[in-house]
Amino acid sequence: MNKIDGAISQFQSMDSMAKEDRWMNQIHPSIKLFLTVLFIGLTVSFPKYNLTGLFGMILYPFVLFQIGELSFRESLYRLRVVLPIVCIVGIANPFFDRAVVTRIGEIGVTGGVLSMLTLMLKAVLSVLASYLLIVTTSIEKICYALQQAHFPQILVTEVLLIYRYISVLLAETRRVTQAYHLRAPGQKGIAIGAWGPLVGQMLLRSMDRAERLYQSMCLRGFDGTFHLKEKSHVRRTDILYLLIWTALLLILRLFPVLEWVGRWFVR
Amino acid sequence: MTEIEVKNISFSYEQKIPVLENIAFCAGTGEAIGLIGANGAGKSTLLKLLVGLDLGYTGEIRVGDVVLGKKTLAAVRKKIGYVFQDSDSQMFMTTVEEDIAFAPRNYGLSREETALRVERALEQVHIKALRDKSIYKLSGGEKKLASIATVLSMDPDIILMDEPSVALDPKNRRNLIRVINELKGIKIIASHDLDFIWDTCERTILIHNGRIVCDGDTEMILRDKELLEANGLELPLSLYIRR
Known part of the structure; x- marks a missing residue:
């Protein structure tokens, strides 16, 4: 199979995945779209040095990969072209921001390195969230959700x-x-x-x-x-799904949850 | 039932070289007409004019009581189903069902009526099993039948088909002939596959260099070796074998 055949096959496979009858696929498209936008919005709003806080946001794609019965490896393979490009974001930061802001043992970590990692993680998480939306929601449903919005x-x-x-x-x-x-x-x-x-x-x-x-x-x-x-109707499960995720994402964004967990272990 | 009347149509592209000249014919209820002619004779162009894909012609096309023009385009197109030569250019939705439902939804039919039309169209071309299949995964024969179903869901009075038998294997070709023969309404089929025309149409119009050379009974025209050869065609293969 050449590269183009591979691309066509990947494209069709993602299309088929979105049409499967899985639990995640049955969630109302408007809710999935809203949560994706909310997740991306909250993720990119983290301050540039707040890498610890941002790590908490990994929970969303992690859980979705589990309940959506999706393969993380497969998604990385599919996103192999996009991920290196998004990782380039912020690659110049270490050259401009050289002030040491924290230390890991004896090694000083500069603000540039920290902000670069934060930017990369933000980009990767945003791409993953979009990918999760696409493989669990057909394009017709996404467009329906856009019409509803x-x-x-x-x-x-x-x-x-x-x-x-x-x-x-x-x-x-x-x-x-x-x-x-x-x-x-x-x-x-x-x-x-x-x-x-x-x-x-x-x-x-x-x-x-x-x-x-x-x-x-x-x-x-x-x-x-x-x-x-x-013309699907919002079910109780959909509302519950929306409320739980909205609450969780807001908590992860507004409170230093991972720091609390870390301190609890150190104690 | 709707009739289609073509009155002295002439058409040329930008180069001012006439593609069609003084084309005139009339098709009535339930007629199946074969448009035959060599490559470049003007068959496909004529079909395109009949659905108003190009309005830059002189003369008049009348569908029922409506004269085809810019203002009546939507009304005329509602009555005519056009099956493209290349099925890949006809279907664009994700599944066969979605593509068949495209026209009824555009015409504002209710969900129930749309579902009924889809069901009926799938039944008419015997492809109920393909309902949920992705259009990328259809074989050539399946694509052709599905593309016919996409226009049947419009419930058209007139069906135009451009080279429907192209690239079909014998089994799919035979299947398509059966489906076409079962269809009601006016059928106009452009093809240079004369055996196909022989099997599907009782009337034939022979076009050569943009002019109608002959309009009459299919058997009479397709048996006329001299007439066919003078206009860039040959006797249908089945007639050769019978000889």
Whole structure:
């Protein structure tokens, strides 16, 4: 399987996971969306040196991986492209902020290192939370939740269409690269000289295909608004789930819970 | 029932080279019409004009009592189902069921009516088992049937199909013929697969260089070797074998 086939397969697999009948998947999409936004909001609001406090937020993805019966290893594999990029955030901090702010034994830890780690953890946690939302909620349900939250219709439609066009673009890329490799046997990768026409062709083909898809939508009554099937009701379990997580996340953000636990052990 | 009437349609793209010239025909209740012609004859273009995908033509297209135009586009499209040549370009929702329900939801039907339409469309093309299947995972034949179901859920009076038999294996082709023959309403099928037209249409319109050369009984036209060859086609393979 080449890289593009792998990407298509990963994309389809995430799509299938979101449609499974697991407990996590059945939680109302609006609640999952709200909690994800709340989690990301609270996570990024931690002060730059408060690494200890931020560690407490790991509880949310940890528990979700458990109750959602999701594989952490698989998620790391899927996010292998994104995670290094988000880890670059704050990589320059150690060079600018050299004041020692704490010590681990004899080793002094500078503010730069601490803020870099805090930023990296914030980014990783935010990406993981988004990933957890995507693999437990189908795109239709996410868009339904956005509609319920009175997001502008045009944005909801954009989200749905972009999601659809990812697969269109991937399929076109596969066709073009397959055609190339069949006529360039034994060649590793794509020659630099071929990149220009190849990308140009891909763009033209994708536009052409997107145009036909749009025509197909218009011919079936599309007027700019996606009418989504989801009309699920909020159950008691959903409300309980929302209340417990909101309380837990606020406690983890407002109080130094891990410090208290640490002190209790040291005592 | 709706009729479709095409009055002296002429059309050209930007280069001003005519793609269609003085096309005129009429299709009535329950008719199945084959549009045949060599590559580039103008078959697909004609189908696109019939659903208003391009309105830059001269002449008139009338669907029932409605003349096709910018203001009547929505009303006309509600009556016509268009099956694209490439099924991948037709379906875009995640599952077969979602894609079939797309049109009824857009037309504001209730959830119950939408569910009923989906059920009926799946039954009509015999793909009930594919209901929850992801559209990425369908085979070529399944895709074609699913794409027909996506327009059947609109309950159209007229169905247009562009090269429906392309890239189908014999079994899927036979299955598709059976499904098409079971469909009610006006069917206009553009194809250069003459055996397919032979099996599905009782009337045929032969187009060559954007003009209608012949309009009549399918058997009569498809048996006319000279006529077909003069217009870039050949006798259907099944007739060769019978000879």
